[in-house]
Amino acid sequence: MGFRYIIVDSNASAILRMRGILEELQDLECVSMCNSLSELQNNIFKHLPDVVIINVDENQHCPFQIIDGLHQYLDTLPKIVGFSKTTERAYKAIKSGFFDYWVLPLNEFEARRTVFKLKKEESLNPAPTTICLKSYKDYHYLNTDEILYLKADNNATDFFMKDGRKISAYKTLKSFEQKLPDNFMRVHQSYIINSKFVSRINYGKSICTLKNETNGLPFSKSYKEKIDELKALLSKNAINTLSQ
Secondary structure (H helix, E strand, O other): OOEEEEEEOOOHHHHHHHHHHHOOOOOEEEEEEEOOHHHHHHHHHHHOOOEEEEEOOOOOOOOHHHHHHHOOOOOOOOEEEEEEOOOOOHHHHHHOOOOEEEEOOOOHHHHHHHHHHHHHHHHHOOOOOEEEEEEOOEEEEEEHHHEEEEEEEOOEEEEEEOOOOEEEEOOOHHHHHOOOOOOEEEEEOOEEEEHHHEEEEEOOOOEEEEOOOOOOEEOOHHHHHHHHHHHHHHHHOOOOOOOO
């Protein structure tokens, strides 16, 4: 999975030129283009990007004035990459906590260096994934490492957390299926489980048991292939005590 980014620049043609260069890199995906800092915060909430790429020539006030306010809502903040026609503000940008700084015109080599820098940091400091549950003007952010399972409730979905909380979202289970990390598996028409918490698979009763849960969750025949994949994955890293 690549890094999702937002570009902030008032010049639409400049955005398109930069996006054209970045599209050559399969590790980067543009999720939004903003014309000003005033649009940025809402777009960060909406898209949860990994990176924000911002024109520092026309945004003289440090964007961290906006981004610092996100700490109370997000576990992980996006990386900030500044770009400018000169190196004049590079020192100030790096001292302010920018992840990287590009001097225009941008070339593919500089962009690739940033991608490799992102990959290196990700491998050293893997960040928890956050999912945003939006209801009208209410934004609820959940760390996916703390989700045990999801359960369909008509046209809503209940998230069951490892600390015992149940959080409801007014979207169908299917709408979350493709957005969750790979360790989440659909095992039933009504359930998606976090495979990291599976402690038992009972084929006879068609039930998965999760850590911290006393009651098992059912899996259906139509999803048996997924259960087989899960069993193979868990067995691979387990000490096998079965008789040969």
